[in-house]
Amino acid sequence: MKNLRLASVLPPVLVGITGLAMWEGAVTVFKIKEFLLPKPSSIWSQLIDEWGVLRHATWETGKIAVSGLLIGILLGVLLALITNRFKVLNDGLTPFAIAINATPIVALAPIFNVWFGLTGTFSNQAVVIAVVFFPVFINTAKGLNEVHPNEIELMHSYASGDWTILREVRIPNALPFFANSLRLAAPLSVIAAIVAEYFGGPQDRIGNVITSSAGFAKYDVAWAAIAMASGLGLLLFGSALVTERLSMPWRISGDIKDN
Amino acid sequence: MRENSEILEEAVSIRAADKVFNPDSDNEVQALLGIDLDVKEGDFISLIGPSGCGKSTLLRLIADLLTPTEGEVKVFGKTANQARLDQDYGMVFQHSGLFDWRDISANIELPLELKGWSKADRQARSGEMLELVRLEEFKDHYPRQLSGGMQQRVSIARALSFEPRLLLMDEPFGALDEMTREHMQVELLRIWRETGTTVVFVTHSIPEAAFLSSKVVVLSPRPGRIHSEITVDLGDRTDETREDPEFFKATTEVREALRAVEAG
Numbered sequence: 457m458k459n460l461r462l463a464s465v466l467p468p469v470l471v472g473i474t475g476l477a478m479w480e481g482a483v484t485v486f487k488i489k490e491f492l493l494p495k496p497s498s499i500w501s502q503l504i505d506e507w508g509v510l511r512h513a514t515w516e517t518g519k520i521a522v523s524g525l526l527i528g529i530l531l532g533v534l535l536a537l538i539t540n541r542f543k544v545l546n547d548g549l550t551p552f553a554i555a556i557n558a559t560p561i562v563a564l565a566p567i568f569n570v571w572f573g574l575t576g577t578f579s580n581q582a583v584v585i586a587v588v589f590f591p592v593f594i595n596t597a598k599g600l601n602e603v604h605p606n607e608i609e610l611m612h613s614y615a616s617g618d619w620t621i622l623r624e625v626r627i628p629n630a631l632p633f634f635a636n637s638l639r640l641a642a643p644l645s646v647i648a649a650i651v652a653e654y655f656g657g658p659q660d661r662i663g664n665v666i667t668s669s670a671g672f673a674k675y676d677v678a679w680a681a682i683a684m685a686s687g688l689g690l691l692l693f694g695s696a697l698v699t700e701r702l703s704m705p706w707r708i709s710g711d712i713k714d715n
Numbered sequence: 716m717r718e719n720s721e722i723l724e725e726a727v728s729i730r731a732a733d734k735v736f737n738p739d740s741d742n743e744v745q746a747l748l749g750i751d752l753d754v755k756e757g758d759f760i761s762l763i764g765p766s767g768c769g770k771s772t773l774l775r776l777i778a779d780l781l782t783p784t785e786g787e788v789k790v791f792g793k794t795a796n797q798a799r800l801d802q803d804y805g806m807v808f809q810h811s812g813l814f815d816w817r818d819i820s821a822n823i824e825l826p827l828e829l830k831g832w833s834k835a836d837r838q839a840r841s842g843e844m845l846e847l848v849r850l851e852e853f854k855d856h857y858p859r860q861l862s863g864g865m866q867q868r869v870s871i872a873r874a875l876s877f878e879p880r881l882l883l884m885d886e887p888f889g890a891l892d893e894m895t896r897e898h899m900q901v902e903l904l905r906i907w908r909e910t911g912t913t914v915v916f917v918t919h920s921i922p923e924a925a926f927l928s929s930k931v932v933v934l935s936p937r938p939g940r941i942h943s944e945i946t947v948d949l950g951d952r953t954d955e956t957r958e959d960p961e962f963f964k965a966t967t968e969v970r971e972a973l974r975a976v977e978a979g
Binding site: 615624707 | 775778780799800802804805806808809810812814815816817818825826829857859
């Protein structure tokens, strides 16, 4: 088991280290200007020097991303449950939800500033909520709906009503669909929060650190902030994966097929 | 085995049943017409016919998953609706319908859970059922880990877990390979003998119908009507029965009836 884990972890770690080394080497050898692409080592030293600012910015952006993610999930799941109860609503709403989901919702950030205020955090949070809401709603609604007809007939043969069918069949059936949307939405929430910060809200967030550092030609600081943002996105993606594994033990059990 | 006195009762009795889908519209379909059918308790009846003959529809009328447009369906002397509410029958589909998120025991225990049985009673019963379908060692596995044949055995165990007097099966072995299918047929007959459950079995396989049934009901298509009822008596059946001249005779009789149906 342990060897197996090592075998799956080793290749990406090696590629990562090699990549960083080549980056460092290429910038030195080809004398690439620092403002075009700083060396990983100088990004690292900025990460340490500016740790106070970066930590605070990441924490604040993280709060917006996570709270927006949670609210977006809650709203998406709630609406999916409601539309599942009322077929007309589902048939009417789904095409619009899919269409809206295909548009770049982050582009709405400046509009949200007008609607919800330029200086508060809610405009930014609203962008995150909107970005998370649509994939969660669409996928969860699909999972609640796409139940094999035999499974519904089976439940009717047990004289079960709609609520029992929802609890015993539709909701568990929707879990993998929901998990997929979560894997999509978790990193999206960080992207949405940062893009929203480019346009407004309080000025001590990752988005602002990136824009202001770039404005003052402190590109290595900007890159350090981007590294923090990547870390945050990975952390949320990882949490989505862990949630998925823990909530659906049946999906990771191995095969033993045999007659 | 059940009491002898019960065996003479009608398990299913259908009188002049019609089923029309989408009535009064452009895609109106007369699925069944003038169906009269009696199933005695303890019988093993097969419904066979070309695709589109309404055999699955007929099964769903008995199950009260569909209601007849005209006519009457009685199950153990009650309306089909009452029989469904009383859970007088268990149902097995071609798609095993096992829930991925429940392990094998929990799948078998689902109907018992819905009936509000205590955990101890449920576990005791699912243990007996796993023994009946010979899958004791797989109780903690998930459905995806089992082969198609094993999944169907679990599905049968689930259908029988609450000891219904009637088992309704809709092409349960249709998705299995031939060897597994024949093995499952022998298993089903053993379970049928051990439990004394009445079985109504939908199939499109001639040898399957002939091998399993005490009576084969042949349906004609569009609209579905009962063309003929063929009584089969092969006694105690084993895999050797498939090479028996009596079995050959029965399959021939069913095949000829189906040809007559196809010829219209």
